[in-house]
Amino acid sequence: MQDSIKRPRVVILGGGFAGLSAARKLAHAPVDVVLVDRENHHLFQPLLYQVATAGLSMADIAAPIRRLLRKQKNTRVVMSEVVDIDVASKRVTLGDGELEYDTLVVALGMQHSYFGHDDWARYAPGLKTLSEALDIRRRVLRAYEVAEREPDPERRREWLTFVVVGAGPTGVELAGALAELSRFTVAGDFRTFEPKEDRIVLLDAADRVLQAFSESLSDKARVQLEKLGVEVRTGTKVEQIDEHGVKIAGDFIRSRTVIWAAGVRAVSLVSKLGTDVDRSGRVVVGPDLTIDGHPEVFVCGDAAAIHSNGEPVPGVAPAAIQAGHSVAKNILADLRGRPRKPFVYSNRGSLATIGRSAAVGTVFGRSVSGFVAWILWIFVHLLYLVTFRNRVVVLFSWAIAWFTYGRSARIIVQSEEAAHSPR
Amino acid sequence: MQDSIKRPRVVILGGGFAGLSAARKLAHAPVDVVLVDRENHHLFQPLLYQVATAGLSMADIAAPIRRLLRKQKNTRVVMSEVVDIDVASKRVTLGDGELEYDTLVVALGMQHSYFGHDDWARYAPGLKTLSEALDIRRRVLRAYEVAEREPDPERRREWLTFVVVGAGPTGVELAGALAELSRFTVAGDFRTFEPKEDRIVLLDAADRVLQAFSESLSDKARVQLEKLGVEVRTGTKVEQIDEHGVKIAGDFIRSRTVIWAAGVRAVSLVSKLGTDVDRSGRVVVGPDLTIDGHPEVFVCGDAAAIHSNGEPVPGVAPAAIQAGHSVAKNILADLRGRPRKPFVYSNRGSLATIGRSAAVGTVFGRSVSGFVAWILWIFVHLLYLVTFRNRVVVLFSWAIAWFTYGRSARIIVQSEEAAHSPR
Numbered sequence: 001m002q003d004s005i006k007r008p009r010v011v012i013l014g015g016g017f018a019g020l021s022a023a024r025k026l027a028h029a030p031v032d033v034v035l036v037d038r039e040n041h042h043l044f045q046p047l048l049y050q051v052a053t054a055g056l057s058m059a060d061i062a063a064p065i066r067r068l069l070r071k072q073k074n075t076r077v078v079m080s081e082v083v084d085i086d087v088a089s090k091r092v093t094l095g096d097g098e099l100e101y102d103t104l105v106v107a108l109g110m111q112h113s114y115f116g117h118d119d120w121a122r123y124a125p126g127l128k129t130l131s132e133a134l135d136i137r138r139r140v141l142r143a144y145e146v147a148e149r150e151p152d153p154e155r156r157r158e159w160l161t162f163v164v165v166g167a168g169p170t171g172v173e174l175a176g177a178l179a180e181l182s183r184f185t186v187a188g189d190f191r192t193f194e195p196k197e198d199r200i201v202l203l204d205a206a207d208r209v210l211q212a213f214s215e216s217l218s219d220k221a222r223v224q225l226e227k228l229g230v231e232v233r234t235g236t237k238v239e240q241i242d243e244h245g246v247k248i249a250g251d252f253i254r255s256r257t258v259i260w261a262a263g264v265r266a267v268s269l270v271s272k273l274g275t276d277v278d279r280s281g282r283v284v285v286g287p288d289l290t291i292d293g294h295p296e297v298f299v300c301g302d303a304a305a306i307h308s309n310g311e312p313v314p315g316v317a318p319a320a321i322q323a324g325h326s327v328a329k330n331i332l333a334d335l336r337g338r339p340r341k342p343f344v345y346s347n348r349g350s351l352a353t354i355g356r357s358a359a360v361g362t363v364f365g366r367s368v369s370g371f372v373a374w375i376l377w378i379f380v381h382l383l384y385l386v387t388f389r390n391r392v393v394v395l396f397s398w399a400i401a402w403f404t405y406g407r408s409a410r411i412i413v414q415s416e417e418a419a420h421s422p423r
Numbered sequence: 424m425q426d427s428i429k430r431p432r433v434v435i436l437g438g439g440f441a442g443l444s445a446a447r448k449l450a451h452a453p454v455d456v457v458l459v460d461r462e463n464h465h466l467f468q469p470l471l472y473q474v475a476t477a478g479l480s481m482a483d484i485a486a487p488i489r490r491l492l493r494k495q496k497n498t499r500v501v502m503s504e505v506v507d508i509d510v511a512s513k514r515v516t517l518g519d520g521e522l523e524y525d526t527l528v529v530a531l532g533m534q535h536s537y538f539g540h541d542d543w544a545r546y547a548p549g550l551k552t553l554s555e556a557l558d559i560r561r562r563v564l565r566a567y568e569v570a571e572r573e574p575d576p577e578r579r580r581e582w583l584t585f586v587v588v589g590a591g592p593t594g595v596e597l598a599g600a601l602a603e604l605s606r607f608t609v610a611g612d613f614r615t616f617e618p619k620e621d622r623i624v625l626l627d628a629a630d631r632v633l634q635a636f637s638e639s640l641s642d643k644a645r646v647q648l649e650k651l652g653v654e655v656r657t658g659t660k661v662e663q664i665d666e667h668g669v670k671i672a673g674d675f676i677r678s679r680t681v682i683w684a685a686g687v688r689a690v691s692l693v694s695k696l697g698t699d700v701d702r703s704g705r706v707v708v709g710p711d712l713t714i715d716g717h718p719e720v721f722v723c724g725d726a727a728a729i730h731s732n733g734e735p736v737p738g739v740a741p742a743a744i745q746a747g748h749s750v751a752k753n754i755l756a757d758l759r760g761r762p763r764k765p766f767v768y769s770n771r772g773s774l775a776t777i778g779r780s781a782a783v784g785t786v787f788g789r790s791v792s793g794f795v796a797w798i799l800w801i802f803v804h805l806l807y808l809v810t811f812r813n814r815v816v817v818l819f820s821w822a823i824a825w826f827t828y829g830r831s832a833r834i835i836v837q838s839e840e841a842a843h844s845p846r
Contacts, residue, residue: 039835040564040833040834040835041834057480057481057482058480058481058834058836059833059834060480062834064612064833064834066609066612066613070611076614077612078571078572079835080572096572130834131836134836141463145463145502148501148502186489188493188494189487189489189490191499410463410464410482410487411482411485411487412462412463412464412502413481413554413557
């Protein structure tokens with residue numbers, strides 16, 4: 001990690017949208033960039049639910065960070081776990097070493113939050129990483145396999161009941177995709193049950209789905225979901241989750257497959273920065289996205305509580321990309337002796353899909369819904385997909401899936417232990 | 424598992440090439456077919472090495488067995504582990520139940536054989552399942568990541584040394600793919616080592632590679648491999664494998680990544696049939712592929728020691744497909760009161776690739792090598808790929824990889840435990 005000519009070192013923690021866009025913007029800057037991530041790949045998180053519901057393969061939505069940054073000669077990629085951050089000595093501790101920095105960019109994102117019920121994680125996995133998406137896919141596909149062989153109708157019904165907790169964009173997209181998977185894709189494949197026996201339940205404590213959108217869009221989304229056969233239960237607080245299902249006020253939904261899409265919080269590591277955090281554990285940052293008293297420490301992406309024009313900035317990919325760019329531009333400004341500029345979020349809109357031909361959202365301030373919104377959604381997501389192969393293959397997979405209702409990634413990979421047991 | 428009209432039940436164990444082709448041929452027969460496999464997918468085994476070396480995604484070479492057989496109304500697919508076979512009571516015990524049969528088709532394939540050194544499995548995984556392919560991919564890609572951060576040149580060299588044990592088709596294809604991965608694909612991505620530091624070693628106890636082919640083709644294959652930078656060591660017996668590398672006569676090759684492609688044997692479960700097995704544990708079968716004294720028990724695919732015109736039939740996909748068809752035809756003959764026909768293998772040839780533009784093999788009795796053989800290889804493999812999506816996507820992936828040397832499936836998925844550790 002030594003160079004003959006000493007240039008300032010910018011250490012970026014996290015290779016998500018924020019960290020990657022900051023790194024890219026620094027490609028030609030007279031600095032040494034080190035990007036640290038515990039995974040080897042950048043993940044197109046907005047499509048992760050498609051991997052979980054067997055619509056896309058892992059490689060369709062992930063690209064090696066090294067490959068994305070291979071041409072930046074001033075940049076090194078380190079695959080390692082961040083263990084500690086010490087802003088006083090300007091030092092980051094990794095699982096297998098240490099890194100000193102002149103400027104630090106923290107873009108570590110969010111983790112699941114079970115609101116103090118971490119024991120629920122076992123029964124209701126969340127969806128943040130490829131590994132978790134494969135886990136959910138395995139649980140869903142296996143549930144059908146067990147249901148096929150279960151002679152008792154009561155127990156079969158438990159295996160054919162899928163509960164999604166949390167009706168934000170991820171929960172809504174997951175519930176829609178599960179409904180289509182069960183009602184169309186796997187329908188003809190089984191012999192002992194009919195698709196109508198399936199039950200997809202979407203729960204949320206709030207009184208409507210997609211709270212971040214307007215009420216009329218929430219209503220449209222609900223109608224679309226119900227058309228797909230999803231049982232939407234808003235105003236419903238989860239009291240307990242165990243292997244048999246979900247306890248809500250006055251009812252127990254028996255289900256063998258529960259997915260958690262309800263809560264996220266900033267990764268706990270950001271507490272090491274020693275600054276104020278908000279209710280979701282996100283770091284409070286100033287207008288230039290640095291922390292109080294440390295102009296050399298930037299926090300961006302979902303791990304930061306960012307405001308723009310007095311409004312909170314939502315935790316979506318475009319905001320993270322813009323924040324990463326802003327951080328890089330201010331690092332460049334410092335190098336050139338120019339003043340920093342405050343971050344301003346430009347909201348071009350947001351979209352959420354419901355199944356294979358509907359979506360709702362706002363684009364440039366206007367509400368959209370239905371098929372047009374869905375086409376827009378496809379277009380926007382393809383635009384963001386980072387490598388050429390991915391764009392074409394994903395479009396192709398979608399086209400095939402659309403016409404055939406087939407889901408080609410319907411593969412159960414055995415978990416490690418199962419794979420190594422003797423035959 | 425009860426029907427109102429009692430029809431003979433054919434139970435097929437294994438959804439590989441042999442089992443699947445037998446099941447398909449029985450689509451319109453007046454029997455109930457039950458196909459049992461512990462995986463939910465049929466695997467296109469000849470391309471598994473491409474998944475292990477990050478050239479293809481899992482879904483490109485696997486298809487859900489249910490989907491392949493969904494239109495056969497007389498067929499049920501059961502995802503379960505076969506635990507025992509009792510030919511006296513005509514009963515199969517599964518991990519979670521029992522199945523009675525009138526006719527049994529055993530097509531359980533092969534497992535790795537470490538020639539009595541099962542402890543080597545930990546250090547030198549083999550390549551039979553998708554899960555194993557992902558494991559090998561993880562080990563290979565991780566080795567580069569560790570090498571990038573290893574300051575000691577000696578230890579870095581250990582991480583950059585890849586040993587493939589066994590120079591049959593799988594070993595040759597793996598070594599060629601690894602050489603290209605290291606020399607071209609990842610070359611520009613790392614900062615602390617050069618591709619020329621890599622070392623790919625291919626070991627075999629026999630005196631030439633690809634023993635099943637002619638000597639002149641073996642020679643051509645060796646030349647191609649060496650052109651790619653693979654160190655071919657034939658006549659070299661492995662004495663010991665541990666975490667530091669491979670001990671051979673008079674030498675110890677220090678390596679952190681060893682892959683086992685040397686030995687296979689029939690799955691041990693076939694010993695339950697109580698019949699003679701050959702040196703590789705394969706069941707000795709008669710001309711109609713049944714076992715001695717049990718005309719209702721067929722064994723086909725790699726688990727059977729099959730002869731055709733006095734010659735042993737090789738363990739390749741076309742032979743397995745033909746054997747499966749022959750079994751189904753004899754089951755149909757029984758139903759129609761016609762005599763059974765002995766199995767005759769029609770050898771159309773075989774091919775092995777070496778890297779991205781060369782192959783060797785025989786086609787309709789003629790030797791082929793070089794680029795023409797490689798084009799043939801692609802054509803033949805695409806023909807066999809079972810679903811439409813797969814053919815197009817695989818061809819597309821190959822085309823992109825060929826022109827760019829890129830490998831889009833270069834994704835390390837954390838193993839289960841790592842994924843669930845707190846951040």
